[in-house]
Amino acid sequence: MNDYSESLLVHFRRSEALKQEAIGFPSFDLNLRQLCDLELLLNRAFYPLDGYLDQADYQSVLSQMRLTDNTVWPMPICLDVTGKIANTLKTGAKLGLNDQEGFLLAILTISDIWQPDKKMEAAAIFGTADAKLHPGVKNLYENTNEWYVGGTLEGISLPIHYDFKEIRLSPAETHRRFSLNGWRHVIGFHTDAYLHCAHKEMILKAARDAGANIFLQPVAGLDHPGNLDHYTHVRCYQEFIKKFPRNMISLGLLPLASRGAGPREALWQAIIKRNFGCTHFLVADDHGDPFASHLDKDNFYLAGVAQKLVKQYEDEIGIKMVAEEKMVYVEDQAQYVPLKEVSNDMGMKTISSSELQRRLENGLEIPDWFSYPEVVSELRRAFPPRSKQGFTIFITGLSGSGKSTLAKVLMVKFLEMRDRPVTLLDGDIVRKNLSSELSFSKEHRNLNITRIGFVASEITKNGGIALCAPIAPYEESRQANRELISKCGGYIEVYMATPLEVCEQRDRKGLYAKARAGKIPGFTGVSDPYTPPSTAEITIDTSEMTPAEAAQEVLLYLEEQGYIR
Numbered sequence: 001m002n003d004y005s006e007s008l009l010v011h012f013r014r015s016e017a018l019k020q021e022a023i024g025f026p027s028f029d030l031n032l033r034q035l036c037d038l039e040l041l042l043n044r045a046f047y048p049l050d051g052y053l054d055q056a057d058y059q060s061v062l063s064q065m066r067l068t069d070n071t072v073w074p075m076p077i078c079l080d081v082t083g084k085i086a087n088t089l090k091t092g093a094k095l096g097l098n099d100q101e102g103f104l105l106a107i108l109t110i111s112d113i114w115q116p117d118k119k120m121e122a123a124a125i126f127g128t129a130d131a132k133l134h135p136g137v138k139n140l141y142e143n144t145n146e147w148y149v150g151g152t153l154e155g156i157s158l159p160i161h162y163d164f165k166e167i168r169l170s171p172a173e174t175h176r177r178f179s180l181n182g183w184r185h186v187i188g189f190h191t192d193a194y195l196h197c198a199h200k201e202m203i204l205k206a207a208r209d210a211g212a213n214i215f216l217q218p219v220a221g222l223d224h225p226g227n228l229d230h231y232t233h234v235r236c237y238q239e240f241i242k243k244f245p246r247n248m249i250s251l252g253l254l255p256l257a258s259r260g261a262g263p264r265e266a267l268w269q270a271i272i273k274r275n276f277g278c279t280h281f282l283v284a285d286d287h288g289d290p291f292a293s294h295l296d297k298d299n300f301y302l303a304g305v306a307q308k309l310v311k312q313y314e315d316e317i318g319i320k321m322v323a324e325e326k327m328v329y330v331e332d333q334a335q336y337v338p339l340k341e342v343s344n345d346m347g348m349k350t351i352s353s354s355e356l357q358r359r360l361e362n363g364l365e366i367p368d369w370f371s372y373p374e375v376v377s378e379l380r381r382a383f384p385p386r387s388k389q390g391f392t393i394f395i396t397g398l399s400g401s402g403k404s405t406l407a408k409v410l411m412v413k414f415l416e417m418r419d420r421p422v423t424l425l426d427g428d429i430v431r432k433n434l435s436s437e438l439s440f441s442k443e444h445r446n447l448n449i450t451r452i453g454f455v456a457s458e459i460t461k462n463g464g465i466a467l468c469a470p471i472a473p474y475e476e477s478r479q480a481n482r483e484l485i486s487k488c489g490g491y492i493e494v495y496m497a498t499p500l501e502v503c504e505q506r507d508r509k510g511l512y513a514k515a516r517a518g519k520i521p522g523f524t525g526v527s528d529p530y531t532p533p534s535t536a537e538i539t540i541d542t543s544e545m546t547p548a549e550a551a552q553e554v555l556l557y558l559e560e561q562g563y564i565r
Contacts, residue, residue: 026088027096027104028081033143035159036257037077038097038106040272042155043170045254047275052079054112054150062124065264072271072317074264076121078148079108086147089113095149105157112150125261127301134300135290136260159255164220164234169252174215175277181247185212187280187322188273192219192258193293194233194379195240196371198350201327201336203282207248210280210322214249216241217276219256229487232382239374252276260290266306267313274319283307284324293353329369361386362562386562390420390460390489393554394481396472396533397496398525399511400503402542402550403427406496407469409551417564420465425452427470440522446477453481461488473530482535490563494554495536500525502543 030038040046048071057067058076065074079097081089089095095108119129122137131138161168169177178186187210189203207214218237220230234253241249256272259265265288270281284292287306291297310321326339331347342348351359351370359366363385366376383389393410395403404426414422430452431438438444449472456466466485472478478493485491503525504512515523522528538557540550558564 025094025096027098027102028079028085029098029100029102030105031100033257034079035099036255038153039159039255041077041153042106042158043172045171045272045275046077047171049073049077051108051111051152052148052150053077055114055148056112058116058148058150062121065267072267072313074271075259075261075268076125078116078150080145081147081149082145083147086113086115086149089149095151097153099159103157103160105155105159107154107156108149108151109154110149110151112148114148115146116148118144118146125259125264127262134260161255163231164253167234167251167253168220168255169276171276174250174252177250178213178215178277181213181250183213185210185280186215186278187212187282188215188217188276188278188319189282190217190219190254190269190273192233194236194375196375197369198327198329198336200240200243202325203249204244205325205327205338206280206282206322210320212280213247214244215252215273215276215278216249217252217254217273219258220253229382232378235378236375239372239378242374243372258288260288262288262290262301263306263309264288266310267317270310270314270319270321271317274317278319280320280322281310282322282324283310287324334369357383361389363387386490387565388463389563390463390465391492391558391563392456392460392466392468392481392485392490393492393494394456394472394478394485395467395469395494395496396478396536397498398500398503398530399471400506401496401498402540402547403469403471403496405547406494406540406542406550406554407467409547410554411467413551413555414465414467419564420463421459422465422467423455423459425455425466425468425470430470440528442474446474449474449477450480450484453477453484456481457485457488460485460490463489471524471530473524473528475531475534478533479535490561492538492554492557492561492563493533493536494538494540495533497532497539497541498543499541 041049041051048067053061053076058078060066060068061073061076065072067073089110091110091112093110095110096104097106097108098104118140122129122140126134126136128134128137131141187207203214216237218233237251241251254272261268266283269288270283273281283306285303285307286292286299286301289299289301291299307321307323314321327336328339328342329335329349330337330342331349349369356366358364360379360383395407397403407424407426411422411424414420430448434451434455435448438448449470452468452470456468459466482491482493507513511520511523512526514520515526524530538554540553542550555564
């Protein structure tokens with residue numbers, strides 16, 4: 001038996017011993033964000049960390065971007081748990097860490113349990129404690145549990161991935177690959193965006209200036225395995241690297257739960273790239289900004305601060321900062337040139353991300369100077385024209401406003417077209433078949449609406465038409481559905497603005513009369529409020545038009561937006 005086989009046998013026996021030991025103590029199932037952190041702790045991408053930060057290291061990272069031993073580390077990595085779980089734990093005890101199916105991945109020996117000041121953490125990490133200003137703060141407040149646990153880890157198994165296993169490389173594997181290829185200098189490029197011709201020219205220029213090979217390491221999103229966008233991203237990256245000379249570029253996925261912390265994020269990613277064997281790191285002037293790709297919002301952090309911070313610490317962390325240099329296509333020269341070299345008399349051309357989306361949605365040409373045909377082909381497969389996409393029509397309004405009637409008329413119209421499967425999710429039907437155990441409390445009403453949204457998102461994702469017609473009185477559940485379903489296809493909200501008195505006149509079941517007599521508590525429009533939508537695409541008052549006319553309003557909008565031909 002060789003040394004490698006012996007080491008595997010020792011590791012296997014140790015893992016089996018830990019599994020047996022774990023039977024006697026509590027365990028905790030990690031969410032997707034926590035699984036990402038655990039994987040990068042176990043594979044040493046988060047070196048020098050050997051587990052979750054204790055309270056002293058946590059406080060030091062917030063205040064100084066250093067561990068207590070003075071090592072640069074800008075991001076708090078702690079295991080967050082609920083108060084119920086925290087009350088069952090104690091320092092010195094062990095906690096099993098499982099994936100979402102209950103499979104044991106690691107054992108945590110607890111060194112600290114504490115309740116952090118989230119506002120202080122937000123201000124230190126993101127530069128603001130206002131959740132309305134920064135999505136990272138909102139995520140910290142709403143999606144991070146209230147207690148933190150620190151301690152050292154003993155790994156049993158890395159989280160299991162079934163997708164793109166050949167490019168899910170650990171730091172040990174990338175070091176080995178670079179060594180076998182004879183790569184002494186490697187520039188790391190971190191991305192979560194689609195890459196086109198300008199990106200290739202930018203990366204090549206940075207590599208030439210640094211005298212380095214290239215390690216393209218995009219983020220493997222938290223949304224998969226159900227998110228088709230993840231697979232499209234990776235397939236596009238695989239086509240993208242084929243446009244480089246051979247033995248110049250390598251591709252690997254990074255299971256990182258990004259925080260969007262701007263300069264701290266950039267410094268954190270630089271340390272991670274160093275751990276993967278990179279000697280240089282390409283940093284954008286808006287690196288780590290949560291709004292960097294949002295055309296309708298200004299960036300949160302000042303331009304260039306991320307580059308300055310990585311540059312400030314590059315000697316100490318052992319990786320050189322390379323400033324990302326934007327490239328643009330100059331038609332007169334038929335080539336890409338650095339933006340800073342473009343004069344006013346040059347014919348500069350560009351396509352924004354919103355324009356690219358418009359062209360994809362409408363099946364329009366995407367020129368070869370902008371992107372590669374193979375990348376565009378992958379994009380077209382994942383993002384077909386709107387006329388071939390699934391979509392949801394979400395009809396909301398008071399009881400008696402005409403929701404169900406409109407939904408039934410639209411269902412007939414779509415069935416006549418015969419180009420997509422159609423599903424009607426009427427409020428009463430859903431209550432009977434999907435939410436029969438729910439009451440009419442605000443919490444249960446919101447839960448009922450989000451259940452409808454989940455079913456509609458699956459229909460939309462698979463190219464069908466979902467017609468939803470619940471009352472849906474509260475804005476928060478409607479907005480949650482908009483966010484969920486918009487990732488899968490079209491989302492059109494129709495507000496039935498029929499006045500309350502008209503709805504009462506139409507009430508054949510006598511529900512309004514019973515509600516006003518106090519026989520039906522919590523009835524929307526009488527003893528429970530209805531909040532009109534703030535972002536409805538279509539508003540219809542059926543006291544002024546027939547059902548056929550209302551349906552025609554919706555169909556005309558769909559035709560204008562390209563969903564039907």
